[in-house]
Amino acid sequence: MTRYVMSIDLRRCVGCQTCTAACKHANATPPGIQWRRVLDLETGEFPNVSRTFLPMACMHCANPPCEEVCPTKATTKRADGLVAIDYDLCIGCANCVMACPYDARSIVHAAHYAYDDAAMPSEAARFDPARVAVSMKCSFCKDRIDEASVTGRIPGIHPEVTPACVNSCISGAMEFGDIEDPESNVSRLLDETQHYRMHEELGTEPGVYYIWDKS
Amino acid sequence: MKKLTKKSADLLSPKQQRNWDWRAAANFIAGGAGGSLLLWTALAGFSSGATRMAILLGLMLIGAGLTCVWFEIGRPWRALNVYKHVATSWMTREAMVAAVLFPVGGLALLTAAPWLVVVVGALGAAFLYTQARILAANKGIPTWRHPRSISLMVSTGLAEGIGFLICVASLSSQMIGTWGLVGAIALIAVRAYFWKSYLGGLHADGAPDGALSVLNGFDGRFLMFGHVLPVVAIVATLVGMPAQSGVLFVAGILMVAAGWTMKFTLVLRAAFTQGLALRHLPVRGCGVAGAAAKPGWTMTGT
Numbered sequence A: 001m002t003r004y005v006m007s008i009d010l011r012r013c014v015g016c017q018t019c020t021a022a023c024k025h026a027n028a029t030p031p032g033i034q035w036r037r038v039l040d041l042e043t044g045e046f047p048n049v050s051r052t053f054l055p056m057a058c059m060h061c062a063n064p065p066c067e068e069v070c071p072t073k074a075t076t077k078r079a080d081g082l083v084a085i086d087y088d089l090c091i092g093c094a095n096c097v098m099a100c101p102y103d104a105r106s107i108v109h110a111a112h113y114a115y116d117d118a119a120m121p122s123e124a125a126r127f128d129p130a131r132v133a134v135s136m137k138c139s140f141c142k143d144r145i146d147e148a149s150v151t152g153r154i155p156g157i158h159p160e161v162t163p164a165c166v167n168s169c170i171s172g173a174m175e176f177g178d179i180e181d182p183e184s185n186v187s188r189l190l191d192e193t194q195h196y197r198m199h200e201e202l203g204t205e206p207g208v209y210y211i212w213d214k215s
Numbered sequence B: 001m002k003k004l005t006k007k008s009a010d011l012l013s014p015k016q017q018r019n020w021d022w023r024a025a026a027n028f029i030a031g032g033a034g035g036s037l038l039l040w041t042a043l044a045g046f047s048s049g050a051t052r053m054a055i056l057l058g059l060m061l062i063g064a065g066l067t068c069v070w071f072e073i074g075r076p077w078r079a080l081n082v083y084k085h086v087a088t089s090w091m092t093r094e095a096m097v098a099a100v101l102f103p104v105g106g107l108a109l110l111t112a113a114p115w116l117v118v119v120v121g122a123l124g125a126a127f128l129y130t131q132a133r134i135l136a137a138n139k140g141i142p143t144w145r146h147p148r149s150i151s152l153m154v155s156t157g158l159a160e161g162i163g164f165l166i167c168v169a170s171l172s173s174q175m176i177g178t179w180g181l182v183g184a185i186a187l188i189a190v191r192a193y194f195w196k197s198y199l200g201g202l203h204a205d206g207a208p209d210g211a212l213s214v215l216n217g218f219d220g221r222f223l224m225f226g227h228v229l230p231v232v233a234i235v236a237t238l239v240g241m242p243a244q245s246g247v248l249f250v251a252g253i254l255m256v257a258a259g260w261t262m263k264f265t266l267v268l269r270a271a272f273t274q275g276l277a278l279r280h281l282p283v284r285g286c287g288v289a290g291a292a293a294k295p296g297w298t299m300t301g302t
Helices: A018-027 A065-069 A095-099 A121-126 A142-151 A164-168 A185-192 B022-044 B048-072 B076-084 B090-111 B114-136 B148-171 B178-205 B209-238 B244-269
Strands: A004-009 A037-045 A048-056 A075-077 A083-085 A174-178 A193-196 A208-214
Touching: A004 A185, A018 A037, A018 A164, A065 A075, A065 A095, A164 A174, A174 A185, A185 A193, A185 A208, B022 B048, B022 B114, B022 B148, B022 B244, B048 B076, B048 B090, B048 B114, B048 B148, B076 B090, B090 B114, B114 B148, B148 B178, B148 B244, B178 B209, B178 B244, B209 B244
Parallel strands: A004 A208
Antiparallel strands: A004 A174, A037 A048, A075 A083, A193 A208
């Protein structure tokens, strides 16, 4: 079995938002919609203050609440652990948006462009009408993952078959790979560090691990 | 152009959901009351005319709610896809109950056959229950996913249904009877109990501060207008107050209106997202990990 997961080393993230930009570039999301976002969290009181950058996106849960509530089977959990959406089945009921505790999903009910109502040539070229009025979210760049099975390359090792955010990270905070493979980069990294998954108590079994200290 | 972007800081705390608006709320508001009205109609033993009136009202309420939802979904012409996931989706189950309810309800409306009225009542109860489960299945909204929201939604639906039945009885000169009115008081008491139990559960288990603030602010008005006043009106009728029909009608309206306001509050105003939580802040250099962070929550619950 394969289960692709992502690890994010919070010690390394500098909040540069390069992954956010890379995601928008790779997936051509409309204005205001970020499948990947990096939150800037300030905690404590002066002089004992701390600043943490928290990259967030779809957690590709092993027990995805979005898949459970979806009335159309548009949201499915794949055998490799990715949670995918079939835009042609989705009715845009937003039940999955309500079910996701990670605020990872969004629905845009009409086409939006960066400037006024007219699309720039670059926007027009990549505009996908199938994504209007349906649920959308981070796909872990599933087209790239699918290509891995054709080319024999390894997600997380070869950039061509690795999510855009992971490729773009300037500090090496993000890793991607098969957690079922004990020799994968992700498995080895998680063995060496202390980590947690967000809102684990909800039973979603998220596929994104946040590293916060060495073992 | 409408501003769509948000600052990162805006995304930290739980925020009111904006994807389900009044149209989605209307489905829970009207559908729950309609389903419950069908149930009580099956048990009321009214004349065929009053039974038909109550069934028509129940079906209209459910139909109105579903129509509102149809206008809300992004791809309404694909709406039939909603039937594809009966294995786990309560929305699919709600749609399946509705698909059986309307033809059977139509037959009951035409014939007023007692056994059909009973079947429609059972389907109405099933519809009410599926709606309660739809809300509770949404793990992203802490005030909905709390297990006590199910009993709250069912009990308020039952109270609204009996409220409507009292109104129908008042308008059609049907007798509810002493035991029926005592039952209505009991249903009001049950709703008040489950409401307080739900609020207590949220406080004990944790919920976003914004949601608790909304619900706490609503608590007093809900108990007064939806519980105390209707009980006073029904008791006044029981002890022989004049103009009983009008007083009972007002009591029924209060029971319904309070439940609808509560559901509107729950589905829209108190529906805050989960937000984020960090069990540990990262250790940088030779420092130590900071305390856990959960913006927008003061409770320790999930």
